[in-house]
Amino acid sequence: MIETPVIDGMKALFPGLAVSEFRGQVRLVAPPDQVHDVLESLKERFGFDFLADVTCVDYLDRPDAPDRFGLVYVLANTKANWRLVVRTHVGGAEPTVPSAVDLWEGANWLEREVWDLFGVRFEGHPDLRRLVLPDAFESHPLRKDYPLRGRGERHNHPFIPRSQS
Amino acid sequence: MAVSLPDNVLVTKLDELASWCRKNSLWPMPFATACCGIELMATGASRHDLARFGAEVFRFSPRQSDLLIVAGRVATKMMPVLQRIWMQMLEPKWCISMGACASTGGVFDTYCVIQGIDRFMPVDMYVPGCPPRPEQLIQSIIDLQEKIQREGTLSGREIDQPERQVLPRALRITKPERGT
Ligand code: SF4
Secondary structure, X not given: OOOHHHHHHHHHHOOOOEEEEEOOEEEEEOOOOOHHHHHHHHHHHHOOOEEEEEEEEEOOOOOOOOOOEXXXXXXXXXXXXXXXXXXXXXXXXXXXXXXXXXXXXXXXXXXXXXXXXXXXXXXXXXXXXXXXXXXXXXXXXXXXXXXXXXOOHHHOOOOOOHHHX | OOOXXXXXXXXXXXXXXXXXXXXXXXXXXXXXXXXXXXXXXXXXXXXXXXXXXXXXXXXXXXXHOOEEEEEOOOEOOXXXXXXXXXXXXOOOOEEEEEHHHHHHOOOOOOOOEOOOHHHOOOOOEEEOOOOOOHHHHHHHHHHHHHHHHHHOOOOOOOOOOOOOOOOOOOOOOOOOOOOO
């Protein structure tokens, strides 16, 4: 369970933060232009030394969502055994958030994965290439408007007949 | 004109002799990408003992093997790798597509899973099941041995025909005996 001083301290530092709680898990919702500062203060002032995960949710056609993509940062303070989720929402044709690689090296591949599957750009990422899909892939398949069976990528290979192999 | 041969001399065709040697010393290359690989391992292990059919020498180098067993689903990113492994294997070589996923994509009808490896490379035997029991895989190896004996040639003439279609052969499904 996270201590209230962290939440109160963060609220004092960033008046734009929204806080919500669900079954004992605390979330801070930050505007996208502040999310890097929020993460930095959590690391420097409150000892969140471990970035457990960066992931994303596509809220396409969800009228109650503030914007299309909801980014999720799961942080941990390994000394005090705290966990905290920081969220932000981005949208537009080229959704972009600042990269967290300068704070935690481990964000490198996590952000590449989000870029690969959701197409969210991370400004300042040292090497923003696809992580899991082939480099030639052109879509971001975990977006809700991408068809489940794809756009023919799975059929896009040459056939090797027996006489040529 | 009668020719008398001593008892320890047999007359056969060279092709048949080569096929007989080949079919009894298949060296599998396991390409196990998912759960079917577990049954493949069980097939090679002592209870089912693939060595009874001369195919126990699993080689992890395509250069040293002549039977590719594709066990599991193949992702779009993995297909070029599988094709390269197939091309690296030396003739004569054969391919078994093991399980629903390798043969058809199985339940994974999604953007990233190949809907049957036979769309992009030749396959000699299809093994149905999810996963197939080791007995089924052994049956497919026995059927493959029969196929090798039937159509194999020393010079590989049967392979050098571009128009030749590799058609699936119906598998004999044998009922596993209870209590063994
Ligand atoms: S056929 Fe079934 S057991 Fe085999 S790889 Fe596919 S899901 Fe796994």
